[in-house]
Amino acid sequence: MQANRDVSVEVVKGSIHGIIGENGAGKSTLMSILYGFYRADSGSVEIDGRTAAIHSPGDAIAAGIGMVHQHFMLVEPLTVLENVLLGAEGGPLLRDGVRQARDDLDRLERDYGLEVDVDAAVGGLPVGIQQRVEILKALYRGAETLILDEPTGVLTPQEATDLFRILAALKKQGRTIILITHKLREIMAITEQVTVMRRGSVVADVRTADTSREHLAELMVGRKVLLRVDKGAAQPGEVLLEARNLEAVDDTGVRRLKDVSLTVRRGEILGIAGVAGNGQSELLEVLCGIRKPASGELEVNGHVLWSGQERTDARRVRRIGLAHIPEDRQRMGLVTAFTAGESSILGYQGDAAFNGPILLHRRRVVSACQRQMHEYDVRPPDPLLLSSGFSGGNQQKIIVARELDRDPEVLLIGQPTRGLDIGAIESIHRRIIELRDRGKAILLVSVELDEILSLSDRIAVMFDGAVAGEVAAEDATEQLLGGLMAGLGNN
């Protein structure tokens, strides 16, 4: 497949240049070529007017290009210092390099406000600090141009603000920064020039001052999109899901849920915001019947779970009217090695409609899947294609179709649109609102603040396993939620 087609980009020295596009638009491929991770089939790169031959990351580093990857390239058991040294050790023995690195890091930390404990093991640091380590790594190698790939995806709003402050300081010192993102707000806030990519090609290259969020969004998807979800006021009815004082420990004995109490009513969406890894996953696992809580009570659709007479497991929880769209669609949502039809009955394979005395009714499975695919606009609409052959958005639509088709009373959704393009996001958001308006109870977990803000009627923020605060959607601001997400309390 052609990931980049005749792409030309010019970046001015000492500026912050944004590259924006939907997932799969070819932004990351382009940057991987610049960094020597992949090789371009044709074309050239010029730095300071001279052609640079970049065939490997080593060449890129030598040419003064540094990259902060979306998934950090850090070795967790090693210290910050060792991570910075890796590949730039300054000799066969570490001794001399270590001394040099300590001095240089000291200076870099002072110059750019990049404070970090250089002797700490990287694995134990918060993600915001790990990202600083990545930036330090690039600067230590003498990077004049810094490429950041979706740098704010894992950060709290406050951490993102810190990052932008650091980037501004770097720019002031004459370094060039290329920021790859799909977040319009960041582009508007920090860049001077922005290149828009769509399906592997550059569709626009404009000065940030001359454009607007709406205009950029339109360029990205090639048609007008609604950035806000259209939805009326919620009409909450009786409580369908109630959790009281839930506690849970994970397999290594760490407390993951601390005294969590929540209610979700008919006809409303409760959004769970928070930085990934603050107990949201464990909460979903307890609610959907795959993790036993250490204590606490849970009632779903009039049935007591976990502590009642009946045993609790995912199958029974489904039967009492709860559907679950899991966070990790490839690991928990479907089996990538199954056909779409087989994936579309996972969890419901025992239904009389599909299950014969010995064999599955294959034809019925296929035709049910076919119908769902048309209804939910899954492309290509082929139930016999392997699940792994669909794009992320279409895989998610297969799962959404499967879970909503049973008309559940309560729906749990984790990261419904992670990694999806705007078209798919729109369609999934519409489905969720529709379900709410039909009087179902919905619990939505997402690390995307925009998504939480545009869908939820009430918002609970999780921090360190506990509910840090709960606010009504109309009172929620990014600042307020950001403070709660960072564990700063409700002030």
Add this chain to the structure above:
Amino acid sequence: MEQFGFFILLLDATLRVSVPLVLAAIAGLFSERSGIVDIGLEGKMLGGAFAAAAASYVCSERLAAAGLEGLLPAAAWVGLAAAVSWSVLLALLHGVASIRYHGNQIVSGVAINILMSGLTVLLGIAWFSQGGRTPQLPPGGRFRPVVWPGAEAVAEVPILGHLYSELLSGHNVLVYLAFLAVPLAFWVVYRTRFGLRLRAVGENPEAVDTAGISVAGMRYRAVIVCGALCGVAGAYLSTAQSAAFIKDMTAGKGFIALAALVFGKWRPVPTLLACLLFGFLDAVAARLQGSFDLEATTPLVRALVDAAPFVIEALPYALVVLLLAGFVGRAIAPKASGIPYVKSG
């Protein structure tokens, strides 16, 4: 005093049986720290043992035929070189399968074990016609004990003299080499550029790749080091500890070494301690056999004493199972070990 002497002998035996374990475990440490799981330590040691004995025997025969008896000690070194070369070749075979072709590392390692178990005997029969053994080496063809200066003189001094002359002095050069390999490995792993890259590549090869370092290059270097050390371990078995190659003479030592590596959490010094522990158990088991007057005891005691060596032999494996199950601390392997590195995207 007699008990002390017995204890010294037991420690002495511990050192002797620990040598191949230490060498193989340190070999495995280099491979696994780089992300290449090596269950083929056993096979490489066995192949090395055969190569050492065969090469040393042929070499000493030629030397004797040419009337160069004075050069006989060189035969042992020729044997060692052969063992190291052969074992490195096997390691590279494993390396090419795992690194170049992204093969399953367990399958490749097991294949090497099976291959060596059969091939050594086959070649032994074909070349020497002694049922798979190699002929007995003349004294010059082996690594002989090195007596330390003054060992004879102080042998009668209680305790210290005993320790010096019995425990420290009087081993062959490979024993000292094995115990030197541990601090050397520590220094390499924690104090050198190679070591830093080694630790990184077994945890997160992508980070190494993006730092401009060749992942495959690092891993090949690591498996070569692994092969060389396994070769030394093999040579020790056939040309130092005994004087010939015997069918399946490694007898599971490669697996015990692997167990010691897990027990030592992939770190040089704890791995050495684990090897010494397992070696000590082995030495005790050997002592127990036939050291009691069993006629005088009850059948139950007799059965227990008979079973003890087997129980002790199984102990390393049992301990590792407990360790991996999380009962005795935790053993966390290098994160990327066993996973072929394929550029994503």
